[in-house]
Amino acid sequence: MLDDIRLISEAELKDFIDKSGEKKYRYEQMYRHLWQLGTASFDEMIDIPKAFRQALSNRFSINRIQIEDKFISRDKSIKYSFLLYDGERIEGVLIPSNERVTACVSSQVGCSLSCKFCATGYLPLKRNLLFHEIFDQVIVLNNESILHFERPLSNIVYMGMGEPLLNYRNVMESIARITSPKGLNFSPRRITLSTAGIAKMIKKLGDDNVKFELALSLHAADDEKRSRMMEINDSNNLQTLSDALKYFYDKTATRITLEYIVFDNFNDSLEDAENLSKFARKVPTKINIIEYNPIAEVDFCNAKEDKFNKFIAYLERKGHIVNVRKSKGKDVNGACGQLALKKSIHRI
Template identity: 50%
Template sequence: MANTGKKNIRHLSLSELETYFEELGEKKFRTRQVYEWIWQKHAHSFEAMTNLSKELRQKLADNFSLPALGVGATQYSADGTVKSRFKTVDGHAVEGVLIPTDERKTACVSSQIGCSLSCKFCATGYMERKRNLDYDEIYDEVVLINQQSERVYNKKLTNIVFMGMGEPLLNYKNVLKAIEKITDPNGGLAMSPRRITVSTAGVAKMIRQLGEDQVRFKLALSLHAANDQKRNEIMPINETNNLKALIDAMNFFYKATGNEITFEYILFKDFNDSLKDADELIRIYRQVPADLVNIIEYNPIDKAAFMKPDENAVQAFMQYLEKHRVNARLRRSRGKDIDAACGQLANKEVQVG
């Protein structure tokens, strides 16, 4: 973050804010007013806090910073998907996506600037990880995408998925704190945790931590290969978090929380799309109380040699899963024409007309 020498006011708890106003000799209700401006009205400057005196607004500006994400560029897909490049106060870019359907308006948000996991099929995996996003920056992503949804579709967000740039469980504290703010019934978003899904490439220790922390949101595992040899090849994290460790961790998570678990499985031509691969996927599915397997269309990227399977192979794979009573859904990609689909977020320079 840009160092102004001032503490970010959004990093103060309600009691810390209260102490500050007490020391100023201000009335107690000022705490609530400022807190509402920050977390309910989403003020991005002290000047915007119009029910405070000019003198008090100046004192706040002298003592605190109020950094906020800005929207650097927005792209609109032919299918209605909206991708935004957000700018941080220290000059980084991070992408978020609004995915609309008739029933849902979903925000796909990022948790890191870049990624350290180097998954071979993912554009973000070829970027350097610059830093974690702070919880207020993640919160801002959701606020800004919600505003887009209201503006473009006249509807509020219904769902949030942590499936953008970065590995959420390697930014554990900020992701959980952001979700706490997003789900606060007294906040400006007040989203139900049951409408939030955190997706992980597979950090077994932190999946267990989610269980210990009794989180209330859903968990998705980006599986993409159902044996260790293939998974090691495309997802280096599997070398230290193998499938057995992940299966044990997910069972622990489910036993501790009862929350929904989903598997994500991208089909790659001649790599993981055979019926033998489907058999291996079924074996893993039966070892975990998963609600669903999302079979995902691959979206080719410049740096990877993977290809999308032909439609016959996709249908054969789906039919095989269905025959073996796997609750599987084929997820067609959205926003491919603006590089907003699964695995395509990479902060490409764009020309916006």
């Protein structure tokens, strides 16, 4: 297989241009095609001489991810299955609202963390995505957003398959290309990275002084309950996480989003709300209450309406910023990993 041109170094590409007898400015043209326009093939680079395009395609490939399937929900969100160059699959979602179109992107094929409520948690980790495969999801979803909603993406969330902080280098490189003025020039403030909670890497985000938003999938503010749902809590307990979030905040001055699904008879009592309130007060935060998109593998379901409302009212009385996020794409397996999990079950 030919090397993906996006994986070779600047020096190598410049050398190739030079040895092909081409002008130095071809490098800037190539860069613009690859990282600003997201051009999918050498043939489409029509401002580059045909002979050089041929030389490029004899030596390199552009392994752009492909849309394998797409499912449009009644609520207008669109779920995508993407095929990668090696036959692996990942998922992405487009979520339109009045003022936004949000792309949810994946960072790994499968996941090593096995969170009980998550479809991807039931898939083995196959591999990390390369930075250009994450970048491609943004390019493809942006094109799809223009096609279906007549406007480009306004927000990007790293909340699809995989734990982004366990693929740190590729995730950071993808964000660098997405936000660079020489790349997509997307505002980092419109990008959110969501983590299940890897304390050491949250601190590293602080050391790297990132400008994007950080969200923690919390879901329980009591170690015993959280560990029952998310094994990662055994090695990254709430105290460690809260220390890491404080460190992150001190370095970046960025308020952290806490994500919380209120599960029926699990974490929906006023005592749970009080635990959440105490945790949320340790560092500047806002709380996103997320409606659950149930999966067949486990019998978690959303809290009853009455308890749910009391839970929210309690947090608001305590002065927290609380947003309630409706689940999207329920009719199209919108939660991350649901499509892939179904396919793996079918294959069995």
